[in-house]
Amino acid sequence: MGGSDIIHLMVKTERASLIERISEVYKRVSHAAMRAGRDPSEVKVIAVTKTIPAEQIMEAVEAGIRIIGENRVQEARQKILALKDTIPPTVQWHMIGHLQKNKVRPALQMFELIHSLDSMELAERINRIAAEYGKVQRCLIQVKLSDEETKYGIRPEYLEAMLNRVSEMQNIRVEGLMTIPPYLEDPEMVRPYFRRLRRLRDELQERGYQLPELSMGMSGDYEVAVEEGATIVRIGTAIFGPRRYG
Numbered sequence: 427m428g429g430s431d432i433i434h435l436m437v438k439t440e441r442a443s444l445i446e447r448i449s450e451v452y453k454r455v456s457h458a459a460m461r462a463g464r465d466p467s468e469v470k471v472i473a474v475t476k477t478i479p480a481e482q483i484m485e486a487v488e489a490g491i492r493i494i495g496e497n498r499v500q501e502a503r504q505k506i507l508a509l510k511d512t513i514p515p516t517v518q519w520h521m522i523g524h525l526q527k528n529k530v531r532p533a534l535q536m537f538e539l540i541h542s543l544d545s546m547e548l549a550e551r552i553n554r555i556a557a558e559y560g561k562v563q564r565c566l567i568q569v570k571l572s573d574e575e576t577k578y579g580i581r582p583e584y585l586e587a588m589l590n591r592v593s594e595m596q597n598i599r600v601e602g603l604m605t606i607p608p609y610l611e612d613p614e615m616v617r618p619y620f621r622r623l624r625r626l627r628d629e630l631q632e633r634g635y636q637l638p639e640l641s642m643g644m645s646g647d648y649e650v651a652v653e654e655g656a657t658i659v660r661i662g663t664a665i666f667g668p669r670r671y672g
């Protein structure tokens with residue numbers, strides 16, 4: 427076997443394992459949904475591609491991924507440009523990281539769904555710029571359930587006030603809630619956070635807000651999140667392997 431054959435084989439093996447990892451994620455999502463008496467098709471898998479190069483994103487798309495999550499506008503823009511001629515137009519890009527106010531304009535041109543609406547100021551800015559573009563920007567409100575979490579997010583006690591004000595904005599549509607619980611080794615320790623987000627959502631729905639989407643669960647805990655009602659799980663490491671940075 428020549429050198430190029432070996433390289434070819436290595437590439438093939440790597441691709442096979444990416445496909446295997448993705449099918450493993452889909453399988454575990456399905457099983458978790460069925461354990462909870464849910465329809466597995468209610469749950470969308472986002473491949474989180476921060477630090478992952480465009481070629482590997484394309485392989486994930488070839489393996490069936492339809493939603494890509496990025497946490498930085500600049501990084502996303504480069505990859506979207508690199509893939510614009512090859513990626514099917516049905517593939518969606520979602521913003522899952524904190525959105526700086528000076529990045530709203532490019533973000534609105536790239537992202538189908540922003541998971542990280544985390545302040546009234548950001549909502550006002552998104553609404554204003556979306557109006558300029560004649561777009562209704564779909565968003566999820568990021569909820570901060572504890573002090574150990576990332577610094578961003580709306581505290582539960584302010585959620586309804588925010589929903590009230592955002593519901594008057596013509597160019598934003600809030601479709602649900604998102605949370606990033608503190609990192610804990612044992613996924614069972616994270617379960618109460620997921621349950622809390624779902625209950626918050628349920629209470630708000632009883633009061634008339636339409637919040638079908640729950641974005642919760644990452645590589646270490648997505649099965650628990652699906653058992654607790656996640657409709658979107660955000661998976662990086664379990665699909666692409668450990669990240670070198672980020």
Ligand SMILES: *Cc1c(COP(=O)(O)O)cnc(C)c1O
Pocket residue numbers: 474476497522523606644645646660661662663664
């Ligand atoms: C990086 C990231 C993820 C994915 O994390 P993994 O543990 O690698 O699956 C999910 N959500 C957000 C907001 C992230 O920044």
